Amino acid sequence: MSLIELKNVSYSYNDSTKAVDDVSFSVRKGDYVTIIGHNGSGKSTLAKLIAGLLPVKEGSITVDSLEVNEENIPQIRKRLGIVFQNPDNQFIGSTVRDDIAFGLENKQVPSDEMEAIVEEYAKKVGLTEYLNYEPQNLSGGQKQRVAIAGILAMSPDIIIFDEATSMLDPKGKKEIKQLMYDLAGGDDITIISITHDIEEVLQSDDCVVLSKGKLFMHDVPEKVFANAEKLRQIDLDVPFIENVRETFGKYKIKLKANDLKGMVEELCRSGSKR
């Protein structure tokens, strides 16, 4: 069942160019959907429209049959959280504990209940030992985990990740991606992740490709990447494994496996090595 529906959505910041141009697609409940596209393809604009951070002027977006408009936004926001790109710009509290509690305080959760909730989600993101740390003593990956814990504490059923790993080092990227995969593993939370990380896309259920504001493709990742040439035309990369398949294909070697190990085994089988 589709949870989020976009119908003919367009948006322009000024009158000249359309940042989002007639985009329609739907997201099923519990799915993990990645949105890819070059810089300026409309990815972030689309996310902001879904989250009600920008007004929907053309077309319509519904979340659980509720139209995203001024009237419904407070209700939609209650169930939707966003993790942004820069870990430094979203730390509000003076300690990890305060930061995770911030949303709960706004929601007027009684303070005796709050402590247990904060600890539960700190545990979930693996930061139990850091509850009294100040933000400047955390790594980028840890800061992003705090942001995610703060969002989870509000028990949302939709989380939007807006290039949440792009400013992190490889270790931080790995941490956050693992956390996203864990969250996506359940059926409770629907995830929309805007990303440039092609390897992340391979882990998602569904991939939306944008180009110049328009919907370019929408399919399962395997099918999206099967069309390497088409993706390159709009300046997108394909996963390493597809590059291997393609390059060996030029030498008339057909590789069918979906991971590197499997490909090497295929080569071994066809290899009457000299």
Place this chain on the structure above:
Amino acid sequence: MPIRFKALSYIYNKDMPYAHKALDSVDLDIREGIITAIIGETGSGKSTLVEHLNALLLPSEGSLEVLDYNIVAGQKQKFLKPLRKDVGLVFQFSEYQLFEETVIKDVAFGPMNFGLSQQDALKQAAAALKLVKIDESLFNVSPLELSGGQKRRVAIAGIIACDPRIIVLDEPTAGLDPKGAREIIDLFVSLNRQLSKTIIIVSHDNEMVYNYCDETVVLSHGKVVYHGPTMELFDDKKKLKEFDMLEPQIVSFRNELIEKGFKLSKDARTLKVIAREIAGQVKR
């Protein structure tokens, strides 16, 4: 040797309760005319290290030779301006520092600051913008109207326009889409190959480091734990594990093939060459 760190330490908030040794007695020689990568975890001291190269930070202990300049802890420096002309530093997210009304004025700001007349500065700026492939039609628009990748290239042009001998780039591809990242990589490779600039890149992108950087320095907790040819580092599984580094996928693939008995030459570092060499060893 154009760059030589000698027992250099840097302490943030020296003599304060929060004092933090970001660089710990670093000895390091960086060769001229090549591309050197500086890698290491967040907080390992990478940015602190490169900010010494044009004396944005001065050593707390030890010294540093850069080209003909000698920077010694505790001594007043008299040559900051010529040093900063010779060593151009492109910061992380440098596009946030664009401030002039137009692209060309922004790029000309540096050379004018170093004493060029407005006319000459504009000429240098135009040449630098051409090099970073910013079209002339964009010279007179506001930098704010450009895309992320374009903005970053304009920021880099601002450094190139000062004609430095050493160009330092702190995470130049972070946050860019694949195309934007490729444009930046092509740019610093051509600055090195065609204009013989010494390039130093701080990066988290191991794939990029593997493919384009001649030598690599690994920092950990403010110390240099590896400095040598990039290929040797990535071929050394033990070291990668020790430094908690992810193996680039092409290296995993190459190693896996060699382990299974395929013969690959030392030069088989790209998919194309690997596929060509393997093609001769399997039935098609």
